[in-house]
Amino acid sequence: MCGMPQQPPIRSTPSRPTRPDASMSLITNVMDHSLDDGYAEAAARKKAAGEGGMPKTLRARLGLAVGLVLAALVVTVGAAQARVAAPVVAKERQELIDRIDRETAAADKLEGSVDKLRNDVSARQRQALKKTGGSAQAELVGILAGATEVHGPGVKLVVNDAKEASTGGNGNPRETPGFSDTGRVRDRDMQRVVNGLWQSGAEAVAINGQRLTALSAIRAAGDAILVDNKPLVPPYTVLAVGDGERLSTRFQNSPDGLYLHALQENYGIRTSISAESDLRLPAAPSVIVRTAEPSTEKGTS
Numbered sequence: 302m303c304g305m306p307q308q309p310p311i312r313s314t315p316s317r318p319t320r321p322d323a324s325m326s327l328i329t330n331v332m333d334h335s336l337d338d339g340y341a342e343a344a345a346r347k348k349a350a351g352e353g354g355m356p357k358t359l360r361a362r363l364g365l366a367v368g369l370v371l372a373a374l375v376v377t378v379g380a381a382q383a384r385v386a387a388p389v390v391a392k393e394r395q396e397l398i399d400r401i402d403r404e405t406a407a408a409d410k411l412e413g414s415v416d417k418l419r420n421d422v423s424a425r426q427r428q429a430l431k432k433t434g435g436s437a438q439a440e441l442v443g444i445l446a447g448a449t450e451v452h453g454p455g456v457k458l459v460v461n462d463a464k465e466a467s468t469g470g471n472g473n474p475r476e477t478p479g480f481s482d483t484g485r486v487r488d489r490d491m492q493r494v495v496n497g498l499w500q501s502g503a504e505a506v507a508i509n510g511q512r513l514t515a516l517s518a519i520r521a522a523g524d525a526i527l528v529d530n531k532p533l534v535p536p537y538t539v540l541a542v543g544d545g546e547r548l549s550t551r552f553q554n555s556p557d558g559l560y561l562h563a564l565q566e567n568y569g570i571r572t573s574i575s576a577e578s579d580l581r582l583p584a585a586p587s588v589i590v591r592t593a594e595p596s597t598e599k600g601t602s
Contacts, residue, residue, distance in 0.1 A: 497557025
């Protein structure tokens, strides 16, 4: 009896057992491949570099040593040159100091001579004024001309730059860049102040100790105000001899006083005025007219 051929039995191959750490492939790879291989490769490269030439580390050290040697050489040469030049510089500096001391002493001596001559001139002027008329008239002429020292009641007026002008340039408004000129007292401002005091009844006027006369001039040189070519530094203290209260009131109500008030209100220029019981003004340095001469010709009819 024939039956269906029997197929050979299928042999089942036994499945390979899985590792318990199969899910940790990255860590397994790191553990299976030791780092010794990487160290071996690095050692081989270093050996190859040593055989082909000088190691980079040694070359770097030699370059650093050469640089240090050159730097030391430069410093040594500079120090040697400085030692050589030091005596010359010290000698020149001392010569300059000695020259400054000599010139300063000479200037002090000349200033003393000027003061002595000024006093002599003032005395001669007073004598000349006395010869022209009575003593009272001569004294009045001397006061009005500024030839004699005066004292009496009057007005003290202080005019200063705006406060904002003193915030730069080391506190010196003359060194402050970029600040509007209206914030600084100018020569034209002082001219108006002085003229206003004269018109208000002042008998004698001085600015920062500089007596004003009919020959005085208030000018500007850059940012500085000059009175008879002498530079003044703010604040400007104006002393005017006269009837103190009346002089103060008349000046503040005058156009020039209102002009000064407008400078204070609009541009921040600082002012203060007060009546004083006794002010002392020095004599003017010189009241000699060097070019004009009195005319002796009679007018024609």
